[in-house]
Amino acid sequence: MFITELEKKLANLINTERNKKGLKSLQIDPKLSQWAKIKSRDMVKNNYFAHESPAYGKVEDMLRNNGIVFCQIGENLGKSSNVTKAHQGFMSSSVHKATILYNGYTHLGIGIAYKGSTMYVTEIFATK
Numbered sequence: 001m002f003i004t005e006l007e008k009k010l011a012n013l014i015n016t017e018r019n020k021k022g023l024k025s026l027q028i029d030p031k032l033s034q035w036a037k038i039k040s041r042d043m044v045k046n047n048y049f050a051h052e053s054p055a056y057g058k059v060e061d062m063l064r065n066n067g068i069v070f071c072q073i074g075e076n077l078g079k080s081s082n083v084t085k086a087h088q089g090f091m092s093s094s095v096h097k098a099t100i101l102y103n104g105y106t107h108l109g110i111g112i113a114y115k116g117s118t119m120y121v122t123e124i125f126a127t128k
Helices: 005-020 030-045 059-064 083-091 094-100
Strands: 072-080 107-115 118-127
Touching (some): 005 118, 030 059, 030 072, 030 107, 030 118, 072 094, 083 118, 094 118
Antiparallel strands (some): 107 118
16 A cells, blocks of 8 residues: 555654653554545545445444454544644644553554545544
């Protein structure tokens, strides 16, 4: 699965925040990134913004139903005009920040899709 430069930039921003807190960097997982992209595209295509997809259900169901094995899972969703603003939005939300800084996660998938100039961001965190 191809990871775009913007998705890499977001992963680097996440890992920088984790490293500041003494946490290990998350490994970018191609399969998680594939499904994060699918989720972002699904939100654009089906005109919704929610953790539960009308097509795939919740993130844990989407992944399990497609053969992705994990012990724990988390998901951040955002809409923004660019990656830096999306990350700042996540970090200014206590719930999203807690997901980013949870020390139990080991892997990360990021997917970005656009609707006009609006960037839809899905971050999937997993413990494998």
